[in-house]
Amino acid sequence: MSLADVSAMQAGADRLFLRKRLTAFALPALVLAYLVYIAVAFDIAGLAQRARWDNAVTLASDSWSYKVHVTRDHRSGQIDYAVEGERKGAYPEGTRPDWVTGDTVTTVDLGHGHIVRLLPENATEVVIPGFGTIEARFDGRAVVTNLPADLPDWINAARNRVAITTDEGRITITRSKTEIFNYFPGWELFFYTFDSPYHGHGLPGILFGDRIDPARPNLAGAWQDFWDNPMWRHADVAWAIGETILMAFLGTFGAAIVALPLAFLAAKRFAPLMAVRFAMRRVFDFVRGVDALIWTVVLARAFGPGPMTGALAILVTDTGTFGKIFSEALENTDPKQIEGIASTGANPVQRIRFGVIPQIVPVLLSQVLYFLESNTRSATIIGAITGGGIGLLLTQAIQTQKDWEEVAYYIILIILVVMMMDWISGKLRARLIGRRDGH
Numbered sequence: 001m002s003l004a005d006v007s008a009m010q011a012g013a014d015r016l017f018l019r020k021r022l023t024a025f026a027l028p029a030l031v032l033a034y035l036v037y038i039a040v041a042f043d044i045a046g047l048a049q050r051a052r053w054d055n056a057v058t059l060a061s062d063s064w065s066y067k068v069h070v071t072r073d074h075r076s077g078q079i080d081y082a083v084e085g086e087r088k089g090a091y092p093e094g095t096r097p098d099w100v101t102g103d104t105v106t107t108v109d110l111g112h113g114h115i116v117r118l119l120p121e122n123a124t125e126v127v128i129p130g131f132g133t134i135e136a137r138f139d140g141r142a143v144v145t146n147l148p149a150d151l152p153d154w155i156n157a158a159r160n161r162v163a164i165t166t167d168e169g170r171i172t173i174t175r176s177k178t179e180i181f182n183y184f185p186g187w188e189l190f191f192y193t194f195d196s197p198y199h200g201h202g203l204p205g206i207l208f209g210d211r212i213d214p215a216r217p218n219l220a221g222a223w224q225d226f227w228d229n230p231m232w233r234h235a236d237v238a239w240a241i242g243e244t245i246l247m248a249f250l251g252t253f254g255a256a257i258v259a260l261p262l263a264f265l266a267a268k269r270f271a272p273l274m275a276v277r278f279a280m281r282r283v284f285d286f287v288r289g290v291d292a293l294i295w296t297v298v299l300a301r302a303f304g305p306g307p308m309t310g311a312l313a314i315l316v317t318d319t320g321t322f323g324k325i326f327s328e329a330l331e332n333t334d335p336k337q338i339e340g341i342a343s344t345g346a347n348p349v350q351r352i353r354f355g356v357i358p359q360i361v362p363v364l365l366s367q368v369l370y371f372l373e374s375n376t377r378s379a380t381i382i383g384a385i386t387g388g389g390i391g392l393l394l395t396q397a398i399q400t401q402k403d404w405e406e407v408a409y410y411i412i413l414i415i416l417v418v419m420m421m422d423w424i425s426g427k428l429r430a431r432l433i434g435r436r437d438g439h
Helices: 003-041 044-050 053-064 203-208 218-227 234-266 274-289 292-303 307-331 335-342 348-386 389-399 404-436
Strands: 065-073 079-083 106-111 114-118 124-128 132-139 142-145 155-157 161-165 169-174 177-185
Touching (some): 053 404, 106 177, 142 161, 218 234, 234 389, 234 404, 274 307, 292 307, 307 348, 335 348
Antiparallel strands (some): 065 079, 155 161
16 A cells, blocks of 8 residues: 555545534534524523513412302402302301401401501401501502512502502402402312202211211212312313214324225225325314314314314314324235235225224324323313314313313313223224234
């Protein structure tokens, strides 16, 4: 080997190492540049400044706790007590929480020294340990207080409204009312509202105790009052969950039924005309290229809102997906099995039934069951648009901006339903597909 060859090889090796070093530097630099672009394009700095962490904390606490509202109407002077501020959760006439005392001066003990006094003439005193006593009264249409000019973050004061947020509760004072929110862990009235005779009775007392409601047996009456709970609406929620599952079921299996015969027209082995195959594959591309949410909006305009519209949206989208999957499975079938069936004198339909279908059943069942599980989640969002299923109840609860415990309840139910569908589809796959594979 000449000196020139050695020099050429050395130069080539140097260029190779240089290219590798540049690549090793360029890839991290490219990723860093992309992250910087994202930070600028999506205004990450502005998003962080606009974030309201206090609202996030309030939302999180509302999801696992409940509030008892003590509300004084400044026009009538009447004081109401209600769980979550709802009429259906109002305390019975003549009763109130045990942490509220007094008549002329109503004293609300929020705990740990936090006291609110509802004084005559719509005046209010709020005692905050470590801060002092806040006094509020009305002068014309304004809320006048003794608050200093430099306020802490947990006090928001304006001309017509004062909001105080503490670890023990919240107080809001406006021209029309003074409202006190006292937080407690749990979901109050989840089983029975105050007007139910079974409220306050535990399960042992209902099962083994004396008859609580003279007109009904304990078990039947307790179940009826739970099922028809006007605040948590368990019957409506169960019906909505059923609609969601039904949307997913009808849409998924309907798509599989429609896609299977169409897949034969898109498979080269069963549709020799290229024009037919091309047209059918473009149809599959079109219907699956449009998201199910878009089909939901289109079909809702055509057929009106309802669970059936959601099922049709899932059916249209999944028909394109199943058509592509099934046609690829058909092209990979073993021709020897089909030839064996044909040698017995079977007609084309029999050859497909006994020579083709058994080969693609594992793929068909596996994909259909997987999409059934996935569409159960999708049906929640679709139901929010079409006005059906648990998605509608979830949207309504979010829009109220106060029923976050119901939002948490619906989300937990959705998760449980998805887990159940995953478990059922897994069992079916193991039983049907595993058996066919000889496992």
